[in-house]
Amino acid sequence: MPPELVAAIEAIAALPGIGRRSAMRIAFELIKQGAPRVNNLSRALTQLVAAVETCARCGAYTSAPPAGERQTCPYCDSARRSSESLCVVENPSDVYAVENTGEHNGLYHVLGGVLSPLDGIGPEELQLPRLAERVKTLAAKEVIVAANPSVEGNATGHYIADMLKPAGVRVTRIATGLALGQMLDFAETQAISQSLKARVEL
Amino acid sequence: MPPELVAAIEAIAALPGIGRRSAMRIAFELIKQGAPRVNNLSRALTQLVAAVETCARCGAYTSAPPAGERQTCPYCDSARRSSESLCVVENPSDVYAVENTGEHNGLYHVLGGVLSPLDGIGPEELQLPRLAERVKTLAAKEVIVAANPSVEGNATGHYIADMLKPAGVRVTRIATGLALGQMLDFAETQAISQSLKARVEL
Known part of the structure; x- marks a missing residue:
């Protein structure tokens, strides 16, 4: 050739x-x-x-703004979306997977991964301190943890619950209607939709 | 998005x-x-x-030559390949499918398609006149028709047989070890190899 x-x-x-x-x-x-x-x-x-x-607030993908303007995204900028509910995802692409369900009318928060002590990924390597800040600033009432269904995703959910529940924030986890190990951005919208509806208290 | x-x-x-x-x-x-x-x-x-x-002689893919030089390909240029046997294929990519079998040590001839009167594709739209020329110039003894196994591929094989057999050239067709409709450049090398070995007289 x-x-x-x-x-x-x-x-x-x-x-x-x-x-x-x-x-x-x-x-x-x-x-x-x-x-x-x-x-x-x-x-x-x-x-x-x-x-x-990526949006300077939530980490979702967005188009570059005109020079000098601060990077935000259509979700954070929308007046029609509730700031009472924050959906936490691992990657920016997961935002579209959740958004396609039409079940979430709140804002997003991209972690940039999940807790994985063996790989040296602790809270400071992720947008977890920033999550606590945003929840306070937005006076959010619920945080929905939509990390992929994996051991690390579940551990990250429990970490978020421990961090935010003392402040009176409701922390929920999408239901494991998805098989363990399946990736969120490749799952059927219907399955993600069901797991959002059946989310459980942490 | x-x-x-x-x-x-x-x-x-x-x-x-x-x-x-x-x-x-x-x-x-x-x-x-x-x-x-x-x-x-x-x-x-x-x-x-x-x-x-594409090679100016056989139509196989080749790198562009230095300016002023004529376009040829490693197959046509090789002193170790026999000019007694010409393998006829539809597309340049099919050359690699045949070459991977290691069964053909002759030259190639890319037709650019197959005869399809309903689509207005006759001998003049393909490299069929050029095939007759090359067979004469090279004094080839056998033409192996490795067009895809389809109605049009078979018809093209028979056209080539009618065109070249009167001049004493042996014209063969690769055996239909491949399913009708299967594409040559996606078939397993083993299946193409068998169909080359079991080629039949036309």
Whole structure:
């Protein structure tokens, strides 16, 4: 194979969820479609990483603001969303998984991961101190922990409960209608919807 | 979602074999990895379409030659490959599928498709006249028709047999060890290998 074809197949196969055969198929299709198609794709991906940032308040993905303005997101900026309920997720992409259910009309808080002492990830490595701050500032009444259903996700939920319940905040955990180990951003919206409805007290 | 994220997901999902969820997963991963990863990918794809051309003789993929030189490919240029046997395929990518079997030590001839009168694709729309020329020039003794196993692929094989057998050329067709409708460039190498070995006279 021409070295440029080998290099392109390797670069495509390095993307998550794409095997070598799929990568070859994509490379052959791009050769057929030529430069305009590749330029469009490159432009879309370049703009993606250039323009998409995380909200300075909640950590959700948002478009870069005009120069000089503070980074916020449509959720934090919306007057129609309740600040009484905060949904805590691990990653920015999880926000869309929850949002698609239509069950949560409050705000979000992206942790940036879950507690994992063995990997050296403690509260300070995550947005947990900032969660306590925001709950106080917003006078939130409920924190819904929508971390992935895993041992670490559950431990993180209990940590949040211990941190916030003394202040009178209701802390809930989405129900484990999802199988242990299944990733939130790949689950069916219906399953996430049910687990939100059946959330249990911590 | 930020519009740049929506646009990137759409551009990724337009690639063959990638659904919307896979496209989202790839977009989120690229945001995480940032500009260097996207730049590498864009560069690989840009070089792919800029540098990969088709051989002026056989139509296989090859790297662009230095300016002024004629486009040829490693197969046509190889002194170790026999010009007595020509393997005819539909697409440039099919060359790799056959080559991976290690069963063919001759040259290739890419048709650019198969005969399909209903779609207005006759011999002149394909590299069929050029095949007759090359067989004569190379004094080839056998033409192996490795078009995909389909009605059109079989019809194209019979057309080639009618065209070349009067000149004393042996024309064979790879055995249909492949299921009708299955694509050559996605088949297991073993299955293609068997179908090459069991090829039948036309």
